[in-house]
Amino acid sequence: MFHLNPSSGVPIYRQLVDQIRRLIAAGQLRPGDSLPSVRELAQAHAINPMTISKAYSLLEHEGLLLRQRGKPMRVAGRGASPPSDVQGALHEPLAQLVAAGRQLTLTDAEIQEALANFLQRERRR
Amino acid sequence: MFHLNPSSGVPIYRQLVDQIRRLIAAGQLRPGDSLPSVRELAQAHAINPMTISKAYSLLEHEGLLLRQRGKPMRVAGRGASPPSDVQGALHEPLAQLVAAGRQLTLTDAEIQEALANFLQRERRR
DNA sequence: ACTTGTGTATTATTCAAATAATACAGTAAT
DNA sequence: ATTACTGTATTATTTGAATAATACACAAGT
Structure with a gap:
């Protein structure tokens, strides 16, 4: 489900964060969908569950994921995110x-x- | 002349590289100008001369600076300064x-x- | 209660990048 | 030759981020 390359220079947890963010933005992952368990992912990629957990936690902090004790992480609903600073x-x-x-x-x-100017140029692309 | 913050998360040598690149791009530093000696800068910021040297070397490798044995580093290029960008x-x-x-x-x-808003606030300080 | 599934807090370890110490080589003026 | 400047190659050390180990807490089905 994910492409994780431990020797790419980019930290694994960051690769995961970026990919999940993109999947949510693109609608591949929709509100309510649950994510693979940390152990499942960890085993599949021969890495430590905590590394996955770190990625999940960051996304939860961003308001993109929801945590429910003892249950899998789920994609948060739109607008359900707390007001960001x-x-x-x-x-x-x-x-x-x-x-x-x-x-x-x-x-x-x-x-x-x-x-x-910068914004103007970007708008033109 | 430079703003170096050792505890900013960004490596010191990289801060220096970025700032010198910008100063050259904007025309603040012009072809032929010589740069502060590594020891001068090192002392002023309480860091090791090698850290400055590392920055200088990177910029030399990029072609932005010129090294002359035993003499200060100089901004590469000659004649008229390129248009300020x-x-x-x-x-x-x-x-x-x-x-x-x-x-x-x-x-x-x-x-x-x-x-x-940010500029407004700064003006107030 | 027990089992098996969630995620994670805390602590330890690993590892690479950033920084520093030291010694050296060139220039230029005296 | 000496002094007083340049920058740097090489080596060592420090530091901090990334990862892992371990033990724990909650949920749900049996």
């Missing part, structure tokens, strides 16, 4: 951008313009 | 920000608003 989650990338801009002696307006 | 210089931090925003399912306008 937008300012908090964006703080780091914002700070990075602004620091980079300042180092180039850009004004605030110029930084905003750079973002506007 | 602020947009290109900021591409990475911009992409990071937008990716984070998309992850939160924000609209482009909301991402721009978050930046505006």
